[in-house]
Amino acid sequence: MVCQIFRNLLFYYDSEHCHRPSGILLLEGCYCERLITTGSASKTKDGSDRQYCFAISYRKDNIRQYELRALNEMDCKNWIEAIREASFNKLLLQMAKLEQKHLHLLQIIESEKTAKWQYTQQCDDFASEIKKLRAECLSTFTNDLELMDLVLDLMNDRMGKKGTITGFFVNLIGIQQQAVE
Known part of the structure; x- marks a missing residue:
């Protein structure tokens, strides 16, 4: 999955070659935090490494939490920072x-x-x-x-x-x- 941020929206695509997004997340009012994994919990269901994973969640309980994975430590930090800054209210400020x-x-x-x-x-x-x-x-x-x-x-x-x-x-x-x- 490939992601792209535009203002306060996160577009995600099935692959790099797709021109049309598979979905869109509104980042307004969201929280983005690094997922901490230890030992056996460091692997996902499909067997991929969760070492550079982070989650996007919202204040309301009934809204889904999205888990994403970066390629490396630096990318992970950059994504988290970009998502935290992608707020329309912050842009207004x-x-x-x-x-x-x-x-x-x-x-x-x-x-x-x-x-x-x-x-x-x-x-x-x-x-x-x-x-x-x-x-x-x-x-x-x-x-x-x-x-x-x-x-x-x-x-x-x-x-x-x-x-x-x-x-x-x-x-x-x-x-x-x-x-x-």
């Missing part, structure tokens, strides 16, 4: 958890978008403030240059050495203007 995680991730994305917008706004505000400060500094520097020209003119007039002092300060001012630009 998993879906609810995933939806909660999804909502949480959406909230994180939204808060990141808000933070990005606020950061961009702050950068724009800072850039605007820097432009204002540059304009103010340039204005102050230009006013200082005009004042210095007046002072130089006055000094040149009083000292009578027009070329020497003016040349020195003009070179100094030229160097400062190049640094600002």
Whole structure:
């Protein structure tokens, strides 16, 4: 017999080559446990080994218990785990958890978008403030240059050495203007 699980249904087939199942078991609300066998009880009626057998049973007493056998220890454990997990209610719980995680991730994305917008706004505000400060500094520097020209003119007039002092300060001012630009 070959078995296959799809969601909360177990399909069983007479052989691997059959395309149509021999039967279907609803796994909702079932229990699946390993059958423990000792000594002479380890053989079934047809003589096959019960070493890797497990049973599917239900809460109601009048519902049949199904005994199945795996090929090896690992397959037995995997089948038991798969049958235990094949519950529609468990799928609903998993879906609810995933939806909660999804909502949480959406909230994180939204808060990141808000933070990005606020950061961009702050950068724009800072850039605007820097432009204002540059304009103010340039204005102050230009006013200082005009004042210095007046002072130089006055000094040149009083000292009578027009070329020497003016040349020195003009070179100094030229160097400062190049640094600002």
